[in-house]
Amino acid sequence: MTTLGSNKDTMKLENRRQVLGLIRQGPRSRAGLAKETGLSQAAIGNMVASLAEEGILQEIQKAPEETLPGRRPILLDLVPRWKTGVGISIDREGFEVGLLDLRGSVLGDTILLPYQAHPQTALDAISQGVRSLLERHALPPEKVLGVGVIAPGPVDSQRGKLLNPPRFDPWHGLALKEELSRRLEMPVYVEHNASAMARAELELGSPxxxxxxxxxxxxxxxxxxxxxxxxxxxxxxxxxxxxxxxxxxxxxxxxxxxxxxxxxxxxxxxxxxxxxxxxxxxxxxxxxxxxxxxxxxxxxxxxxxxxxxxxxxxxxxxxxxxxxxxxxxxxxxxxxxxxxxxxxxxxxxxxxxxxxxxxxxxSRSKDHPSVRAAGAVALHQLFHGELFPF
Ligand SMILES: [Zn+2]
Structure with missing residues (x-):
């Protein structure tokens, strides 16, 4: 993780975020990115080269049927498996754990765990679930961008704590971020479940x-x-x-x-x-x-x-x-x-x-909507938040 040292670094990071954010919405050409961001073609060229070298971006060609005869423009796209987001949903009905690629698609199956009234035991089982999924997909910890956790409100997302959701008494006041960061040794972000689902809806291209x-x-x-x-x-x-x-x-x-x-x-x-x-x-x-x-x-x-x-x-x-x-x-x-x-x-x-x-x-989110919304909380930090893994 990089520490931001100067205004110049901050601007460089913001430009990278803007470019990645645009490509996240759909593949773009270098010229298109220059036009949309207002950055020079040379600046875009350098940035794209370094993002490709770091393995975040890849060049793709549009399918022939999508282009004019003789013209196959090179587009830039995210490498979906560059990093993985972990999604954890905690609810009165039970818990669900899954992995997301950079595009927000769920990798393989998720793990469903029954509700447990004892939070420490439940968090041990949830953490074990995360580890076994990473193992199943042969993903070492450095491939994980972060962990997004969603839970019923009220949630103090800034401190990563559950507050006092009614009929969820054993979990009241639990420092979820702290408890899960300690167990998993990864950055953890906590959000109110319905807010995270609404964000996922926006990111799925809601009209x-x-x-x-x-x-x-x-x-x-x-x-x-x-x-x-x-x-x-x-x-x-x-x-x-x-x-x-x-x-x-x-x-x-x-x-x-x-x-x-x-x-x-x-x-x-x-x-x-x-x-x-x-x-x-x-x-x-x-x-x-x-x-x-x-x-x-x-x-x-x-x-x-x-x-x-x-x-x-x-x-x-x-x-x-x-x-x-x-x-x-x-x-x-x-x-x-x-x-x-x-x-x-x-x-x-x-x-x-x-x-x-x-x-x-x-809601448009059909495939494991809770895990998708939870994992997207972690992915969101790459495009708009505090994660700087590049
Ligand atoms: Zn009430």
Whole structure:
């Protein structure tokens, strides 16, 4: 890792980051990079030569069908396996560990571990999972760029600590960054899970610049993108839509508030309420499958979930005027069903119905979305943060 010594070094690093960031969006020619960055062709030529020598960039040729006859311009692309990002997802439902290449694709399989209430034992198992994946892919520690960890909020991402996520008591106050850096001897970055998923959405080329990603599992997390930037609050704690109230005299919540959205509309809460009438509904998927096949009671439970969510989504959109609501997490299973209900119920409540159009979509991240979002927290540090491995 390099230490920045002078303004000149800082500028050189920023230029390299800008060039790598552009190539990350898609292969570029040298001339194209000069035009987009405003740097001279000579400066781009030198930088590209040294990045290629370090193994970060490679030259590729456009496929013949993409070019004019006789012209096969040389483009520059990232070497996806130059370094690896480790992604770790920590949640009430369990833990998932995986590896990402530089483009953000998951390498092979991930490792799923059951939830453990004892954090030290869980972190030992998670670290062992990371080591065994690296071994499986024959990757020595120097090939690892960093480790991204995502967890339910509130998370102090600056200090790398979990704070006090409700119903996650044994993990309260855990210094995740410190604990995992000690075990793995790698740089570790911690982020609020829904914020990381919203960032992954932006980096996957989302057509929306201002959107709310609802991460609905046993809890309800919110990842907020405003004008192309992830908003995590003034202290980086993340946004807690799940703990905004939909009933000020409602069910008491361990966060201190009353009538919190996630006590009514999380998949855990809806399933709990459904099972009081139909105890045979053992999983969220079984409830959704039944609704999908026309079961009126189960369909009604999803309608109720949509009604609770619509109250919060309406508040959110009246405050922020967003372009889209994206659905992720357990509730995204056959999520079209819930989204259609949520859209209908929200549209009935929205102010200025005729002047606003809000899109309702499933999250684009399909392949191990939690691990991808977690690993992307580490990759993000290369393109925009504090990692300087070149
Ligand atoms: Zn609460």
């Amino acid at each position: 929306y610049r201002s959107f709310a990603l609802l991460l609905i599992n046993d809890g309800i997390g919110l990842g907020l993108a405003l004008e192309g930037k992830i908003f995590t609050g003034s202290h980086g704690l993340g946004c807690e839509l799940g703990h905004t109230s939909i009933d000020f005299q409602g069910r008491p919540c361990s966060c201190g508030n009353r009538g919190c959205l996630e006590l009514y509309a999380s998949t855990g809460a809806i399933l709990y309420d459904a099972r009081r009438v139909r105890p045979e509904l053992s999983t969220w998927e079984s409830l959704v499958d039944a609704a999908w096949n026309g079961d009126a009671f189960c369909d009604g439970m999803l309608e109720l979930q949509a009604e609770y969510l619509a109250a919060s989504v309406t508040n959110l959109n009246n405050l922020l005027e967003l372009e889209a609501i994206l659905l992720a997490g357990t509730a995204a299973y056959r999520g079209e069903l819930l989204l259609e209900k949520l859209q209908r119920q929200t549209e009935q409540r929205l102010l200025s119905k005729n002047t606003r159009s809000l899109s309702f979509q499933l």
